[in-house]
Amino acid sequence: MNYLILINNAPDYREYFINLGAELKQRGHNIYYALDSRLTDYLYKEHRIDNDVKIYFSDYFKTHYKTPLFAELESIPRNKILFADKERFYFYPIHKDKFHDYWESLNVNLLNFFFEALTKYKIDVVLYENVSNAFAYSAYLICQQMNKKYIGLASSRLPYDLFEIHTEIDVSSSVVAAPLNLSDERVQILNDYVLRVKNKSAQPAYMIGNTTSVKTNYLKRYFSMAKLNKFFKLIDYLIKERNEIFYNFQNGNPLLLSIYYAKRNLLRRIRLGFLQRYICASNKSDKFFLYPLHFHPEASTSVLSPDYIDEISLIRKISLSMPNGVFLYVKEHPNAFGYNTIDFYQQLKMLSNVKLIGYSENTFDLIIRSIAVVTLTSTVGYEALLYNKPVIVFGDVFYKRFPGCYFFDRFASLEELFTTLLLESQLKKDQASEVNIAIIQQYLAFVVDGNLFINEKAEIEKVITSIEGFLGCKA
Template sequence: MKILIHVRAWNKEFYCRLANIAFENPDITTIADFRGLADVWSGDYLYDSCYDVPNEEFEKEKDDIITRCRFLRSISRQKAEELARRFWNGTEKLFQEGKYDLVLSPIADCYTMDIIERIAEKYHVEYFALVTSFVRGYSRFTKQGELFDAKRQVTDEEIDHVIGMLVNDDYKVTFSLNKEKKQFDTAKFYLRRRMVDKLYFPYKKHKEKDPWNYHYNTLSFQGGNYADYSVKNAERYYKKISEADIQKKSVYVPLHYSPEATVDYWCDNKKWAYYEQSVIDFIKASDPGVSFVVKEHPAMYGKRNINFYKELTSMENVQLIHPYENSNQLLRELWNVMVYTGSVGVEALLRGKKVFTVTDNYYSGCSSNIVKTERIKAGDLIEEKLEHDNQKFMRQLLSGMFPGSSTAGKDIGNSEIDKIAAEMHRIYVNHVTEKNNR
């Protein structure tokens, strides 16, 4: 069993241990974007001109690769193509020589991870990326956000329990990013990140001789100064729910954390990677009589450029709700919801709401009450509950998930590794068996 694992400093031990628990005596190769961390360093390809040769398949996919990566789309097109092409060629050689059975990785959030997944697809290598589910205590595997056909048997009791949990008005996803921050905390975060971006990362690039490292070149705050991110300045654009004019037929738009893999890599079209502009374009393309109630993501408090808020609130049919207002209250009061890949769409469907989405996502094929569109017409809206088979919907979703908590952060070691390993082994065996029977 030959496994290629993409690692970072805080998850290397976890993923190597996960592979060793799931499979007997696996032959593991690690790959990383940081020098000295793994068996293979991406810089071995990025800084070697012998990998800078034409590749017909790369040429077909380069636009998609570059647009989806926030680092590549921030540098010159020529340099972006050079880096991606070299890594593609180097990774393809790695796969040809390694003859891997499985690639194990966190979800892709940069071009190197994206290319590894594409090369795995080309060589028909199983690819498992671990995802922390929005359903508390559950995880799942994916490639680029889709729901794996994991064929897990789900009981009626489990379905009832999860539905009851998700429709509870007090339910909150427990991601640490969503914890409420004070104004002082956001200012401290801004200053700390600016120091890291301006001082520490340039030092690391020089010390490690790694000038084009994705991580060291991806800035937390793109352009502007503190005033453009200050929560004190942002507060003037927010409304409390009690202050907003909310009608049943208004459209609830919960904003995504951005930039992030769920937008950059999970959406079916690369244009959605320009997230803020795409939200504005969607609203402008919709009928002017459609009222949008837009709520900021709690983890974006103090992190989103307020020029986005200015443009949003300049439109008469848009109201911007404070990130720390109660999302469940909006779900109770509004019957129409617009999402990209967010889990709010699942919660809305369970409550009989109509869900609009710009992209296929991991649950869009599980319900007839979700509509894929790039604009909303007034006649599309509803103002009363839709019929929805919650049992069938949740059975399909849960069959692609499994009990076993996980986290993608530096506390990944607290994940329920034995449960995750058991499911990884089961799903892998099923996939390989099906492949061999075709």
């Protein structure tokens, strides 16, 4: 089979996907690489792509800047392609000098680029992570147009050596359709995970070791030999590839982007000292719905729930629909506290039936005591279903088709739904004491074996074996 592997400058991605490509090649597949720009060649020189075809979107964009969209692609819906990246540019404004012509040309060229690549190299499979940015979104749309496979790798929600394979943006149908024929090993995982849920210690795999935590030591993070080395690599890139910067849409001037990253983290650190006044302790006598805040920018919102990325507006609408005497508990994301502006927290404080709950409060305790969970796409919704709690979701999350989950897009009837769930909760007070094993079984039927982003040969082989098994064919 012919694989096109996508690579950008995300930390650790280049090394990992090159290793996946090497293993696929060893098994007889043909490997091609599509890179967003040449920046990754400078940042990760030690991970070379020597003997395989590699194509750069930045080169294509520069050469075809005024090329119109190919006629074959006119029917593809294009309005959402750039949305995730533009949300990121809102937080890191590296493209303030760009206007409509630039964005329209970028939109067109992304589609043309992947159409030409898949056609020229007779690509069967595009391999990357789940759709998370414009580069991946365009490849995904072209795969759909040409009836090719997009394989997106995503970390498991369970703390085991498992991962998800996404062939669509909304994988909820695939999750509920997965056949329930669990192996003995999966049954052991099921039993262990049930115990973890009962003990309130079932942390998702992707949250382990996350560097955006409030406990991060930014002094050590930014003042290190690794950062100094990266600085010189960026200077080298800016000097030698200065003509590419305009066409490097994901990074622009990468040194400026790094400054914006550092600035946001510094402002967060400053805000943390002022935010405790906005935090409320949960009260065991309160009746409440639980709303977990999201981390921004991230594909879980900008791709899976683009209509609701303005969370303060959504929370305001939800608060208007709350039954009398019932609160909306807005719980801080453990890795995002302080990134929102002071104005965000002030607006929350003005809503009399909304309480901001600190990130350190036990989420499982809050789930059990809540009437229901309201969320965009948070894993907290999945965890609530495990405790037989109703969940209202606004985004295309993997569990939205599970029993007990209400996919919602009509605010007119939200107040009625809240009232119904409140009444039902008073009749089912003991339901949360039992773990919903059926939900875990269905998810275990969907995930595959392997541990992502571990650059050990045995782990790479396991991941490739799972991908080949999923595709149902080998070279």
